[in-house]
Amino acid sequence: MPKLTLDDLRKIQEKSRRMTMLREGAGKAKITVHMGTCGIAAGARDIMVAFLDEIEKKDAKDVIITTSGCAGLCSREPMATVELAGQAPVKYVDLTPEKARTIFTDHVLKGKIVMEYALALGSERTF
Amino acid sequence: MISLKIDGKLVKAERGATILQAAQKLGLEIPTLCHHPALEPYAACRICMVEVIKERKSELVTACNTAVQQGMTVWTKSNRALAARKMNLELLMARAPKVKIIRAMAAEYGIKKIRFPVENPEEDCILCGLCVRVCESVVGASAICFANRGSDRTWSKPFDKASDTCIACGVCTYLCPTGAIQMEAETAQQFRERPGEHRECRYSLMGILPYALCANSFRCAQCEVDQRFRDHMDTHPIFVARNCDLESVSAYHEFLKRVRKE
Amino acid sequence: MKTYRSYCMVCAGTACVSNRSFHIKEALEREIEKQGLQDEIAVVTTGCNGFCAVGPLVVVHPEGIFYQQLREEDIPYVVEEHFLKGRPVKRLMYSPPGEQTPIPKMNDIGFFKQQRLIALRNRGLIDPERIDEYIARDGYFGLAKALKMKPREIIQEIKDSGLRGRGGAGFLTGLKWELTRKAKSNGGKFVLCNADEGDPGAFMDRSIVEADPHSVIEGLIIGAYAIGANQGYIYIRNEYPLALKRLIIALEQARNYGLLGKDILGSGFDFDIKIVRGAGAFVCGEETALMASVEGRLGEPRPRPPFPTEHGIWSKPTNNNNVETWANVPSIIRRGAQWYSQIGTETSKGTKVFSLVGKINNTGLVEVPMGITLREIIYDIGGGIPHEKAFKAVQTGGPSGGCIPAELLDLPVDYESLSEAGSMMGSGGMVVLDEDTCMVDIARYFLSFTQDESCGKCTPCREGTKMMLHLLKKITEGKGTEEDLETLEQLAHEVKETSLCGLGKTAPNPVLTTLRYFRDEYEAHIKEKRCPAHVCRQLNTYRIDPDACTACGLCRKECPEDAISGGKKQPHLIDQQKCVKCGICFDVCKFEAVCID
Numbered sequence: 001m002p003k004l005t006l007d008d009l010r011k012i013q014e015k016s017r018r019m020t021m022l023r024e025g026a027g028k029a030k031i032t033v034h035m036g037t038c039g040i041a042a043g044a045r046d047i048m049v050a051f052l053d054e055i056e057k058k059d060a061k062d063v064i065i066t067t068s069g070c071a072g073l074c075s076r077e078p079m080a081t082v083e084l085a086g087q088a089p090v091k092y093v094d095l096t097p098e099k100a101r102t103i104f105t106d107h108v109l110k111g112k113i114v115m116e117y118a119l120a121l122g123s124e125r126t127f
Numbered sequence: 128m129i130s131l132k133i134d135g136k137l138v139k140a141e142r143g144a145t146i147l148q149a150a151q152k153l154g155l156e157i158p159t160l161c162h163h164p165a166l167e168p169y170a171a172c173r174i175c176m177v178e179v180i181k182e183r184k185s186e187l188v189t190a191c192n193t194a195v196q197q198g199m200t201v202w203t204k205s206n207r208a209l210a211a212r213k214m215n216l217e218l219l220m221a222r223a224p225k226v227k228i229i230r231a232m233a234a235e236y237g238i239k240k241i242r243f244p245v246e247n248p249e250e251d252c253i254l255c256g257l258c259v260r261v262c263e264s265v266v267g268a269s270a271i272c273f274a275n276r277g278s279d280r281t282w283s284k285p286f287d288k289a290s291d292t293c294i295a296c297g298v299c300t301y302l303c304p305t306g307a308i309q310m311e312a313e314t315a316q317q318f319r320e321r322p323g324e325h326r327e328c329r330y331s332l333m334g335i336l337p338y339a340l341c342a343n344s345f346r347c348a349q350c351e352v353d354q355r356f357r358d359h360m361d362t363h364p365i366f367v368a369r370n371c372d373l374e375s376v377s378a379y380h381e382f383l384k385r386v387r388k389e
Numbered sequence: 390m391k392t393y394r395s396y397c398m399v400c401a402g403t404a405c406v407s408n409r410s411f412h413i414k415e416a417l418e419r420e421i422e423k424q425g426l427q428d429e430i431a432v433v434t435t436g437c438n439g440f441c442a443v444g445p446l447v448v449v450h451p452e453g454i455f456y457q458q459l460r461e462e463d464i465p466y467v468v469e470e471h472f473l474k475g476r477p478v479k480r481l482m483y484s485p486p487g488e489q490t491p492i493p494k495m496n497d498i499g500f501f502k503q504q505r506l507i508a509l510r511n512r513g514l515i516d517p518e519r520i521d522e523y524i525a526r527d528g529y530f531g532l533a534k535a536l537k538m539k540p541r542e543i544i545q546e547i548k549d550s551g552l553r554g555r556g557g558a559g560f561l562t563g564l565k566w567e568l569t570r571k572a573k574s575n576g577g578k579f580v581l582c583n584a585d586e587g588d589p590g591a592f593m594d595r596s597i598v599e600a601d602p603h604s605v606i607e608g609l610i611i612g613a614y615a616i617g618a619n620q621g622y623i624y625i626r627n628e629y630p631l632a633l634k635r636l637i638i639a640l641e642q643a644r645n646y647g648l649l650g651k652d653i654l655g656s657g658f659d660f661d662i663k664i665v666r667g668a669g670a671f672v673c674g675e676e677t678a679l680m681a682s683v684e685g686r687l688g689e690p691r692p693r694p695p696f697p698t699e700h701g702i703w704s705k706p707t708n709n710n711n712v713e714t715w716a717n718v719p720s721i722i723r724r725g726a727q728w729y730s731q732i733g734t735e736t737s738k739g740t741k742v743f744s745l746v747g748k749i750n751n752t753g754l755v756e757v758p759m760g761i762t763l764r765e766i767i768y769d770i771g772g773g774i775p776h777e778k779a780f781k782a783v784q785t786g787g788p789s790g791g792c793i794p795a796e797l798l799d800l801p802v803d804y805e806s807l808s809e810a811g812s813m814m815g816s817g818g819m820v821v822l823d824e825d826t827c828m829v830d831i832a833r834y835f836l837s838f839t840q841d842e843s844c845g846k847c848t849p850c851r852e853g854t855k856m857m858l859h860l861l862k863k864i865t866e867g868k869g870t871e872e873d874l875e876t877l878e879q880l881a882h883e884v885k886e887t888s889l890c891g892l893g894k895t896a897p898n899p900v901l902t903t904l905r906y907f908r909d910e911y912e913a914h915i916k917e918k919r920c921p922a923h924v925c926r927q928l929n930t931y932r933i934d935p936d937a938c939t940a941c942g943l944c945r946k947e948c949p950e951d952a953i954s955g956g957k958k959q960p961h962l963i964d965q966q967k968c969v970k971c972g973i974c975f976d977v978c979k980f981e982a983v984c985i986d
Binding site: 017023037048 | 392393394395396398428429449450452453472474475476514515521522524525526527530533645646647648650655722724969
């Protein structure tokens with residue numbers, strides 16, 4: 001009896017797909033959480049945790065999550081930018097973990113922009 | 128059979144034969160130093176270099192180990208072959224300037240001046256490896272070996288100690304082309320003069336005789352085993368080398384096996 | 390598997406490790422934990438990234454931010470600024486020599502931009518000590534594919550790919566496999582991986598094994614299956630402790646997964662690999678000597694034929710390829726011969742790994758498509774020569790290769806072009822020499838290496854290289870005559886023609902190529918007793934420039950022969966009668982007042 005079959009190889013590969021994708025930097029969607037001092041003070045960390053939790057729960061392997069500095073609109077923090085490959089980035093403001101989860105499900109996964117939380121469209125493309 | 132041309136003469140040789148063997152068939156002499164018919168080719172002295180032309184490409188090869196090929200053209204005294212041979216002889220002259228065989232060869236090839244410094248004028252070993260190889264592959268004793276690397280290479284005994292596997296057969300001395308290997312009189316003497324009844328002779332060391340069983344109280348001159356070697360085989364380690372071919376080596380090894388079983 | 394948002398790839402190749410990269414790794418882990426980011430950011434140690442000149446280095450994914458020359462004290466700042474606040478730290482990024490603007494992303498840096506990675510495809514992207522990460526990047530899928538093919542088809546695929554041996558001679562790999570497959574054996578065949586890399590300044594194979602040991606193992610299994618071997622050997626030099634350690638781990642993991650052993654992937658094919666450690670003899674890189682060493686005998690070459698494909702380890706047919714060749718095999722099988730053969734030139738397909746060392750800005754390991762010019766490698770990838778010095782020559786192929794001069798910089802790098810120029814591809818060492826290099830001295834240096842490493846079996850290599858070295862020393866000491874030069878040339882030619890193995894056959898190459906391209910330097914040493922590059926100290930005349938001398942007295946104090954006179958506020962003077970030309974005054978003078986005439 002062989003210890004390992006081709007199917008097992010595939011399973012190992014599938015399990016590590018998110019890791020591979022991150023290292024190759026080739027995700028389908030990118031979420032940038034703004035982590036300036038203002039952002040952190042306003043609870044950006046909770047937003048980050050919410051996004052990471054969603055990625056894990058929904059098993060969304062192709063989503064890159066990253067941080068950036070202050071976006072210059074400190075009064076509307078916490079903020080995040082969602083960018084789907086080939087589309088204009090969308091900036092969301094005044095976030096809460098619940099809003100983040102909605103954005104994740106609707107925009108990141110389904111491609112539907114959550115208009116009520118969005119600030120602007122098409123600014124500051126980052127990838 | 129394979130036909131080839133050596134120095135313009137057509138010759139037929141068996142498949143697997145070397146250029147050296149084919150040339151000898153024609154009576155052409157290719158000089159060698161490290162070669163012996165009773166041993167596998169070693170190709171280390173690089174004196175037997177000849178020029179081979181095949182498919183319009185010319186290359187230098189050693190005659191002692193290169194197999195003949197159909198349609199091959201060999202030149203044993205082309206300028207290229209001679210230049211190679213001369214350079215290696217000159218290098219060997221610088222290594223061992225006193226050695227007769229090297230001096231004679233150098234003279235034959237018209238080498239008058241040695242352009243290289245002589246490190247040790249008393250050096251007499253040219254590292255042809257005949258002693259080491261015959262002791263390993265014919266005698267089966269491996270009592271002589273090489274030590275060190277590169278220009279420090281030298282012949283030695285394992286761990287630089289008097290070897291306890293040496294059976295004092297003397298075949299190394301017989302093959303040595305320069306006289307560098309001398310059987311120490313003591314080694315031979317040891318076998319004859321070991322005291323007591325429980326001692327080993329060369330045959331017990333080789334596993335042919337059981338330990339300490341000697342019919343004539345270690346008087347080696349009257350050795351029965353020696354006599355049996357001669358009667359059965361007309362051979363003995365030293366005579367194998369004299370018989371000069373690989374077949375007698377394997378016959379000898381077969382014989383050894385048989386006597387060991389008895 | 391944990392869901393991280395970012396991976397921090399710490400280079401743990403030998404060069405970065407000796408620059409304390411393991412300390413950097415620990416500091417990273419410590420600081421990440423301090424900031425509470427341990428569930429978001431993972432720290433991974435990888436094999437050699439290649440850009441050894443700027444190590445220790447860390448690449449942060451997914452952004453691909455390249456941090457270089459890190460010190461432990463930089464780490465808290467990096468973690469807080471970049472990982473916590475999302476502001477990559479500019480001052481730790483790489484800026485090309487002479488430029489101010491840093492380049493944040495690894496793939497935008499010139500050193501990486503022109504590279505094409507096949508043998509090194511996983512470098513910096515996986516932890517070499519985790520087989521799952523190799524599998525994640527398509528590892529062992531080539532094997533799975535191969536095991537479904539017929540051995541004949543695999544050999545055909547390798548033949549069609551045009552892959553040639555990366556160890557030096559460039560023999561067609563597929564053809565060698567076919568010869569071994571067809572060879573008759575009365576009890577098994579072997580595959581062998583030569584990891585006894587020994588050229589000074591070459592570290593291709595070490596880096597491949599350190600960064601991606603499974604690629605070599607997978608290649609060996611595929612080769613063994615194609616050839617019909619059930620036992621493999623990897624002969625690796627013991628001076629590569631990190632590579633050895635990772636190889637042992639990798640073999641163990643492959644065995645645990647059943648990728649080595651019985652019935653591999655359910656194919657019915659059995660195969661395992663043993664490691665044999667070399668004891669540091671350069672000549673054991675020669676395949677017949679290597680095989681003697683595997684058998685436990687003295688590492689000495691023997692005449693060929695018989696070739697190893699018929700008569701190898703324990704007299705059984707043996708297929709020997711070097712590390713880089715084996716590492717190319719999985720990708721060729723997985724992606725097909727056609728894909729591979731599109732890369733490179735007509736006769737030299739695929740890519741080649743080179744180690745760039747010597748007088749070059751970007752010291753490191755590069756993999757480039759065959760046919761790229763030397764100029765592109767040295768200037769575009771290598772970043773040119775430091776301190777704006779002029780390029781003089783590049784030594785390719787290590788001590789067995791030759792020096793290629795500036796006028797041949799546009800030479801395409803492939804097997805044929807390099808050997809026409811008198812050098813060779815070799816295993817891929819590239820030593821760059823600048824205007825301050827004396828070519829006679831370089832020839833002497835490389836020859837002293839091969840002379841020392843000669844096994845001493847055959848006359849020309851043992852005696853000939855010794856005499857060549859003697860003549861070169863004479864010339865660099867200013868005692869050479871025109872007759873010596875003639876003798877040297879003749880001797881070099883005969884050693885090349887008549888030596889038994891590759892070591893002796895190639896040892897004269899540095900001498901022959903420098904004679905071919907830099908004969909004037911030899912003549913300057915002999916006729917004018919002058920070393921144009923001021924390297925050969927015995928030919929230098931040291932003089933103190935009275936205008937530049939500050940009378941500090943340092944040279945006077947250091948001179949071992951008391952040849953320097955002078956007092957306070959008095960320019961110093963060298964007594965040429967007493968001077969032994971040791972050059973110490975030149976080395977110690979802080980004001981560049983000691984000149985060489």
